[in-house]
Amino acid sequence: MKHVRYAAAAALTVGLVTTGASVAPAHASHGGGGDRVTHNGACEGGARWKIKAKEDDGRIEVEAEIDSNRSGQRWTWVLAHNGSRSAHGNARTAGRSGSFSVERKLVDARGADAFTFRATHGDQVCVAKVRWTA
Secondary structure (H helix, E strand, O other), X not given: OXXXXXXXXXXXXXXXXXXXXXXXXXXXXXXXXXXEEEEEEEOOOOOEEEEEEEXXXXXXXXXXXXXXXXXXXXXXXXXXXXXXXXXXXXXXOEOOOOEEEEEEEEEOOOOOEEEEEEEEEOOEEXXXXXXEOO
């Protein structure tokens, strides 16, 4: 029954990339050592995003990644939980992949939890959304 709830939550999850009115498809997966929801998509300008949510000791671990294939880019990011800003900051892409990631453990609110990760670099805007239901 637990997997049915997660599948329903994944069906309600929307992955968005916004620059103007563009929308990119999101892909969900479950499993790999526990229940999790993973979505990924493309940002305008060639960067890619991925966002994951999973249960971790009574909290929800959310990890978001931007991969631009260019090291040294400075990105500004915001992570929102149920519409309220939970964390924000700046990051630089690094390594061969030219990527950065942000990981936070957040309170599991009653009912469904909606997370939005927004990252910008110049004119590139990446917006990833994931919904978690325990």
